[in-house]
Amino acid sequence: MDFKKQLKDGLIDNNPVLVQLLGMCSTLAISTTLFNGIGMGVSVTIILICSNIVISLLRKVIPSKIRIAAYIVVIAGFVTIVDLLLQAFLPALSESLGVFIPLIVVNCIILARAESFASKNGVLASAVDGLTQGIGYTIVLVIMCIIREFLGNGTFGGGLLGPEGAGIRILPAEYTTLHIILPFGGFLVLGCLIAAMQYFSRKAAEKKKEALK
Amino acid sequence: MSFASIVSLALGAILIENFIFSKFLGICPFMGVSKKTDTALGMGVAVIFVMTVASIFCYLVNELLLVPLNLQYMQTVAYIFVIASLVQLVEMFLQKMIPSLYRALGIYLPLITTNCAVLGVALLNTQNGYSFIGSVVYGAAGGVGFLVAIVLFASVRERLDATGDCPKSFEGFPIALVAAGLIALAFMGFSGLKI
Numbered sequence: 301m302d303f304k305k306q307l308k309d310g311l312i313d314n315n316p317v318l319v320q321l322l323g324m325c326s327t328l329a330i331s332t333t334l335f336n337g338i339g340m341g342v343s344v345t346i347i348l349i350c351s352n353i354v355i356s357l358l359r360k361v362i363p364s365k366i367r368i369a370a371y372i373v374v375i376a377g378f379v380t381i382v383d384l385l386l387q388a389f390l391p392a393l394s395e396s397l398g399v400f401i402p403l404i405v406v407n408c409i410i411l412a413r414a415e416s417f418a419s420k421n422g423v424l425a426s427a428v429d430g431l432t433q434g435i436g437y438t439i440v441l442v443i444m445c446i447i448r449e450f451l452g453n454g455t456f457g458g459g460l461l462g463p464e465g466a467g468i469r470i471l472p473a474e475y476t477t478l479h480i481i482l483p484f485g486g487f488l489v490l491g492c493l494i495a496a497m498q499y500f501s502r503k504a505a506e507k508k509k510e511a512l513k
Numbered sequence: 514m515s516f517a518s519i520v521s522l523a524l525g526a527i528l529i530e531n532f533i534f535s536k537f538l539g540i541c542p543f544m545g546v547s548k549k550t551d552t553a554l555g556m557g558v559a560v561i562f563v564m565t566v567a568s569i570f571c572y573l574v575n576e577l578l579l580v581p582l583n584l585q586y587m588q589t590v591a592y593i594f595v596i597a598s599l600v601q602l603v604e605m606f607l608q609k610m611i612p613s614l615y616r617a618l619g620i621y622l623p624l625i626t627t628n629c630a631v632l633g634v635a636l637l638n639t640q641n642g643y644s645f646i647g648s649v650v651y652g653a654a655g656g657v658g659f660l661v662a663i664v665l666f667a668s669v670r671e672r673l674d675a676t677g678d679c680p681k682s683f684e685g686f687p688i689a690l691v692a693a694g695l696i697a698l699a700f701m702g703f704s705g706l707k708i
Contacts, residue, residue, distance in 0.1 A: 321686060324544065325629045329537035368623070369597055376590040384586060399636050402589040406627040408541055482701065483535055487694030495680075495687035502682065 303428060310432030316409045317440040317490075318497040323409040326400050327441055328486035332452070333467070335459025337445030338438070339393040343386070343401065345434025347378045348410050349427055354378075355418040356426035362419075371414045376405045396459070409437060440493070447489050452481035514646050522647060526654035529704055532630045533662040534697040539630030543663055544689065546618070548674075553667035555614045557660030559607070561653060563599055563625055564634050568652025570595045571635035572645055592635045593626075600626045630659055666693060 316322050326344075330336045354374050355362075362370045383401045386394040394401065404410070413433055418426040449458050454476040455467030479485050532538045539560070546556045571592050579585050604622050607615040615622065625631060634655045638648040669692050673679070679688045 321544070322541070324540040325537050328540060368626070369594075372593055372597060372626070373590065376593050380586060380589050383589065399633060399640065402636055403538075403629045403633060405589055405593050406629045406632050408624075408627055411627055479698070482697075483537065484694045484698040484701065486537065487690050487697055491683070491687040491690030491694065494690065495682045498684075498687065499682035 306425075306428050307432045307435075310429070310434075310436040311439065312436075315436045315440065315497070316412075316433050317437060318494055320409075320412065321494075322412055323407045323437060324490070326403065326407060327437075327444060328483070328490060330397055330400055331441055331444035331448055331486065331489075332481050333396075333449055333458030334442065334445050334456070334461075335393065336396055337441040338460075339386075339390070340397060340400070341434070341438025341441045343382050344404055344407060344409070344437055345431065347375065347382055347404055348413060348434045348437075349430035350378045351375045351410055352413060352418040352426040352430035353423055355414045356421060356423045359419045367419065368411070368415070371411060372405065375410050375414070379405045392459075409433065443493065444486075444489055448480050448485055452476055452478060452485060514644055519646070519650050523650050523654035523657075524706075526651055527658040527661060528700070529706055531658045531662055531700055531703075532633070532655050533659060534693075534700040535704075536633070538633040539628050539659055542624060542628050543659075543666065543693075544686070545624075547663050547667040547670055547689075550664060550667045550671060552617045553663045554660070555618060557656075557663050559603060559618065559622070560625060560628065560630065560659050561656030563596070563603060563628075564631055564656035564659070565649060565653040566599055567592075567596050567631050567635055568638055568648045569645075570599065572638060572648045575639055576645075588636070588639065589632075592632060596631050596635070597626045630655065662696070666696060669696065 310316075314320060317324065317327050323344075326340060330340050351371075351374050355371055358370070358374075379402060382404070383394075386397075386401060413429060417429045421429070446456065449455055449467065450470060453467070454471030454473055455469050458467035461468050480489065526532070530536060533540065533543050542556060542560070547553050574591055574595055575585075575588065579588060579591060584591075600623065603625070604615075607618075607622070634652050638651055641651075643651055670689055673688060673692060683691070
């Protein structure tokens with residue numbers, strides 16, 4: 301098994317958000333403060349690893365006709381566990397993510413990995429795949445959060461750092477634009493991120509072609 | 514529930530708190546099936562139907578099964594089960610009755626199961642404590658909001674593809690996201706609406 305290759309796959313070549321274009325609802329909706337982003341990213345990563353392990357273990361037992369329903373039940377079970385744990389130990393995070401925690405059930409990343417990876421590969425490889433894909437998702441989420449929080453609110457690390465968790469102020473409040481925090485900003489920032497990704501992958505492909513010549 | 518509060522709930526869900534543009538629910542099918550106006554229309558109608566029926570059944574399951582048995586923590590699991598079986602029904606119905614729409618929707622039909630708008634509306638109904646009529650109206654209006662959003666967006670995208678005048682890195686998905694952002698900005702204008 302090639303851990304390095306899987307990591308690169310999850311982070312860059314096959315990044316769940318920027319390349320596979322999955323799981324955009326949560327990426328757009330909750331990426332307003334760093335606290336939200338990290339909390340959501342870690343929750344999704346944990347659920348992804350657990351569901352990948354269980355589905356990979358059950359892959360020879362589940363009949364292929366009802367596999368999607370079976371996957372969803374497994375995922376929903378883990379989401380419920382994480383939801384209850386967050387309500388008990390991190391009520392602040394649970395409140396600010398709101399309905400998007402139970403909605404992890406329908407996050408396409410988890411179902412897509414179950415279908416395209418865990419149902420075909422061994423337990424260890426599936427667990428690693430869950431971890432790397434989860435990290436890829438978390439990193440995009442964190443980048444989105446940092447950009448949107450900085451432009452929209454002028455702060456860094458909202459919910460985590462600074463006085464009363466309000467974040468460290470970098471830009472004075474009068475130079476910020478609230479629109480980046482609003483839905484409009486979510487679409488715009490994600491569009492620009494994917495464009496940047498396409499730019500760099502195009503450049504890399506051109507370089508490879510040059511080298512071959 | 515008075516007529517006025519039903520109207521304001523419905524208008525609110527369609528325009529002010531549009532599921533796509535202000536709640537970010539159901540972005541995947543919104544992006545995936547919005548290349549052509551007529552498929553977008555079909556998808557929108559299917560989503561209205563599933564969202565309305567899902568609201569009804571999830572309300573019943575919650576009130577008659579989960580609350581009496583004190584099993585509210587199983588909400589997510591129960592709801593997704595109801596929705597998955599509903600989508601299966603719709604799929605079988607379309608395959609028999611309207612095969613052309615069935616083929617056009619393709620992979621996105623089973624994916625309505627994982628459309629967060631459907632599960633989202635069921636969860637929001639419970640969270641906001643809507644009555645039976647309120648849940649049904651909210652579900653249907655949420656679906657209509659989805660239809661309006663996806664048809665509007667599909668017509669914008671058709672023109673975008675026709676002109677094809679955009680920077681190379683922005684081609685395809687990124688420019689669509691930026692366009693969606695601009696429509697979201699326009700929809701923000703509705704938030705001043707007082708009903």
